[in-house]
Amino acid sequence: MKRKLRQKVIIFIKLSKYLSLIFLFLWVIPSDAGEAIGYRSIIGMGCHRTDPTCWAVVEGATFGPAGCPNNIQVRWDSSTDGGKSDLALIMMTYASGKKVNFTVSSTCWNGFPTFDWLEVGY
Template identity: 40%
Template structure:
């Protein structure tokens, strides 16, 4: 099971290498994480400076659990949150989260 989770994490991280412009947040502490029951939107709130494009810059990053790798991202971020690990987000510089455009979104994550 652990090997499968690790493989899924690698696929998620490497699968986004050709994505549009993004910028790194640097390592951030997760202060809150959750998902809505009304749709597939999940969020993670991070400490530090706001991230994302000017139209939706903030500390609450959104993604869809229904997207490819969405459930894996939720699992990885929940584990990092519970373990007190810091996470680096590659935030989309060119667009906001489509389902809730007041918030930034990201292409992928990695840990230190």
């Protein structure tokens, strides 16, 4: 009886090692969600008067998908509930001098990078 239990424990330990490796590889592989650009200062922002497009210009190196020719800023649709929340958060960040980290989408929006999410930092 002890021998069978010991064999089962050994099999479980071996499987656990493989499952841990699989989880590690899946966690490290980049997803198609985009790239985090790191915490940066917002150096400008604005919105169109004729449509709901808003933008934020951030300091530092260019970013975004290769197909976006204008890659020093992010743009988004401020007419949605999420877009309005983003606008408020970005305005607060800009006014307070805090830094923001955008995770830039893997696709362009009207020729500009857009973002999947953002977070305000230090």
